Amino acid sequence: MKRRSFVNWGTAGLVALWSAVGVSLAAVVRFLTPSVFYEPPQDFKIGSPADFSYGPPTFLAEEKIYVFRDREKGFAVASAVCTHLGCTVGYFQSDERFHCPCHGSVFDADGTVQHGPAPRPLEWFEVTLARDGQLRVDKDRTVPANYRLMV
Numbered sequence: 655m656k657r658r659s660f661v662n663w664g665t666a667g668l669v670a671l672w673s674a675v676g677v678s679l680a681a682v683v684r685f686l687t688p689s690v691f692y693e694p695p696q697d698f699k700i701g702s703p704a705d706f707s708y709g710p711p712t713f714l715a716e717e718k719i720y721v722f723r724d725r726e727k728g729f730a731v732a733s734a735v736c737t738h739l740g741c742t743v744g745y746f747q748s749d750e751r752f753h754c755p756c757h758g759s760v761f762d763a764d765g766t767v768q769h770g771p772a773p774r775p776l777e778w779f780e781v782t783l784a785r786d787g788q789l790r791v792d793k794d795r796t797v798p799a800n801y802r803l804m805v
């Protein structure tokens with residue numbers, strides 16, 4: 655074997671070796687990177703109290719919550735996630751109840767189950783007033799259905 659040919663084979667071997675190392679490292683990085691994204695923040699601001707009207711609750715689709723505002727009672731925030739399989743419930747002013755479109759669960763205005771298959775009432779989340787005057791909701795902190803924030 656000529657010396658020049660040996661050098662070319664050696665170079666090709668090194669290239670192949672480093673390629674294999676690169677592919678292996680890429681596989682390790684891919685393995686350590688989660689395939690799903692983490693949940694959005696559970697603690698967020700929803701605007702100033704003046705942004706919400708009295709009467710029927712305001713539905714915030716992105717946050718999947720209903721914001722209730724009552725002159726005497728104040729603010730309350732209910733989850734729009736059905737406790738059966740997680741569909742988004744709708745609030746109907748006509749009967750003042752939440753209805754789940756997926757399997758027909760019905761919840762009272764305070765979130766209690768009127769009829770299933772939902773196994774539990776809707777959750778209520780803590781709402782507070784942030785220093786900048788905006789309403790802040792913390793979905794990690796559930797509160798009783800009669801919890802209200804007076805502003």
Ligand code: FES
Pocket residue numbers: 736737738739740741754755756757758759770771772
């Ligand atoms: S997801 Fe609401 S009743 Fe099934």
